[in-house]
Amino acid sequence: MGRWEPNTRERLAKAALDLYGERGFEQTTVAEIAKSAGLTERTFFRHYADKREVLFSGAIELEQLFTRAVAGAPPSAAPIDAMAAGLDAICAVFEERRDFARKRQAVISATAELRERELIKLASLAAALTDTLRARGVPPSVAGLTAETGVAVFKVAFERWIVADETRPLARLARESLDELKAVALGGNAPMSEV
Amino acid sequence: MGRWEPNTRERLAKAALDLYGERGFEQTTVAEIAKSAGLTERTFFRHYADKREVLFSGAIELEQLFTRAVAGAPPSAAPIDAMAAGLDAICAVFEERRDFARKRQAVISATAELRERELIKLASLAAALTDTLRARGVPPSVAGLTAETGVAVFKVAFERWIVADETRPLARLARESLDELKAVALGGNAPMSEV
DNA sequence: CACTTTGATGTCAGTTACTGACATCGACGC
DNA sequence: GCGTCGATGTCAGTAACTGACATCAAAGTG
Structure with missing residues (x-):
């Protein structure tokens, strides 16, 4: 097992879709998505160029x-x-x-x-x-x-x-x-x- | 004559197009556009919803x-x-x-x-x-x-x-x-x- | 003519998206 | 065992955008 949970990108994408669906896109911060996936905001931006791109992988x-x-x-x-x-x-x-x-x-x-x-x-x-x-x-x-x-x-x-x-x-x-x-x-x- | 120069929107649009053309869109800040038109950043956002919209009036x-x-x-x-x-x-x-x-x-x-x-x-x-x-x-x-x-x-x-x-x-x-x-x-x- | 209201702007503080620089530390090759 | 590597964390910084409140000339109102 790696140092971190696997499937980082997928976890971020799922967390984002769920949160966007619940609260709406604008009411969701990237920090929240990252936290929900057990990661930090900075890591989100290493995987996705911006807050929108996470829905288009x-x-x-x-x-x-x-x-x-x-x-x-x-x-x-x-x-x-x-x-x-x-x-x-x-x-x-x-x-x-x-x-x-x-x-x-x-x-x-x-x-x-x-x-x-x-x-x-x-x-x-x-x-x-x-x-x-x-x-x-x-x-x-x-x-x-x-x-x-x-x-x-x-x-x-x-x-x-x-x-x-x-x-x-x-x-x-x-x-x-x-x-x-x-x-x-x-x-x-x-x-x-x-x- | 009014308290301010007239044609605020148009001046902002012209300043924006000029600056975007010279330095590029990302290298231009809204504060620069506003200043170039003799206005403040806040006024820019009263006339245009965001930095892009100024090109689509x-x-x-x-x-x-x-x-x-x-x-x-x-x-x-x-x-x-x-x-x-x-x-x-x-x-x-x-x-x-x-x-x-x-x-x-x-x-x-x-x-x-x-x-x-x-x-x-x-x-x-x-x-x-x-x-x-x-x-x-x-x-x-x-x-x-x-x-x-x-x-x-x-x-x-x-x-x-x-x-x-x-x-x-x-x-x-x-x-x-x-x-x-x-x-x-x-x-x-x-x-x-x-x- | 004084007085009020109105509307466009300025000022300022705050949030959040996004970035660069550097630190951390398990995994993996040697 | 040791050094490198790669993914992540930490932190400071910039700039887009927003809300609240102040300002002040112009236009109405008596």
């Missing part, structure tokens, strides 16, 4: 999972279909942790500062997906738009999935949202450049 | 301009075409202030904290557009996706427009981006629900 793995699924789609698949494959992959992991996801999202949605952080994580995800698509040979401009579209579809699907009375699987909601988006894009009567 | 007007243009589109226009009308309206105001936009964007792009704030402003814009579309009778799910799409198109177009050697008007880039997005959405071979 899974972002790296999510990004990897998503980009690998996109990269692994059949070379013949259209960009938007490669994105769809990635969406399927990440939906699966969310499906396994629905309770956690809901608890975490309730905390994030309640605080503007945390929503900001969530948005930049999604933007970073879109950037990574853009790179992945470009590596598949997709032209830069198309890659960027496709990645943004994929992330937007996920956002919408996740919003629908997180509500209490929703029972359909996330992946299904994502597929529906993507189909809806296609319909939206088709809705215009003419390309804008002709208007 | 135009967000409200932008939102109003965008939503009014969408609301004012012909009732017969498809949702995506109403969005296109809104895009045209805001592109016009950016076109008039290109130097300012470029200076401001350079500061924002350089700092993660400011990018976060920018993203939440765009998210708030998308939410407002969703409401506007719903008021036009667009079904909620379509409204959300259309609004997100419109904002994504603007982001991409703005990114292209802001680069130094770009000479095409923003509105034109927005139209092109929207057309590209339509092509992206159409690119898939089959609706996802059939995959």
Whole structure:
């Protein structure tokens, strides 16, 4: 056994989520989180860059999972279909942790500062997906738009999935949202450049 | 003449942008901004909620301009075409202030904290557009996706427009981006629900 | 014209997020 | 057994932000 209790990062993350949920993000001090995990404030900041980041440690793995699924789609698949494959992959992991996801999202949605952080994580995800698509040979401009579209579809699907009375699987909601988006894009009567 | 110099907010905003540009956002203290505008730190925080917000005072007007243009589109226009009308309206105001936009964007792009704030402003814009579309009778799910799409198109177009050697008007880039997005959405071979 | 009220600002003390420098001490390799 | 290492603790410091109260010109009110 080590000199200290193991799983420092995880203990901090759990303590933070619990406290943010009970008292709210702003009413919780970092010192309290650290104490609740049997550590000091300084140690918290050695593991997480700031008070918000403690809720986003899974972002790296999510990004990897998503980009690998996109990269692994059949070379013949259209960009938007490669994105769809990635969406399927990440939906699966969310499906396994629905309770956690809901608890975490309730905390994030309640605080503007945390929503900001969530948005930049999604933007970073879109950037990574853009790179992945470009590596598949997709032209830069198309890659960027496709990645943004994929992330937007996920956002919408996740919003629908997180509500209490929703029972359909996330992946299904994502597929529906993507189909809806296609319909939206088709809705215009003419390309804008002709208007 | 009043007891103090007029245009307090504007003076603070100008001082902040200048200092952020010269020294960088993190290397600038609020006390310095206030002093540079002939005021105190406390007064800064009476006008702006925090150190970042001083760069985003135009967000409200932008939102109003965008939503009014969408609301004012012909009732017969498809949702995506109403969005296109809104895009045209805001592109016009950016076109008039290109130097300012470029200076401001350079500061924002350089700092993660400011990018976060920018993203939440765009998210708030998308939410407002969703409401506007719903008021036009667009079904909620379509409204959300259309609004997100419109904002994504603007982001991409703005990114292209802001680069130094770009000479095409923003509105034109927005139209092109929207057309590209339509092509992206159409690119898939089959609706996802059939995959 | 004196008197009051109002609103924007200044002053000051306090909390808390976050950082740098240095100390501690069990684990682990040698 | 011994020295290095890595994770943590301790402590002092900066700066964002807030609440309470003071100030004082301007604008109303009699």
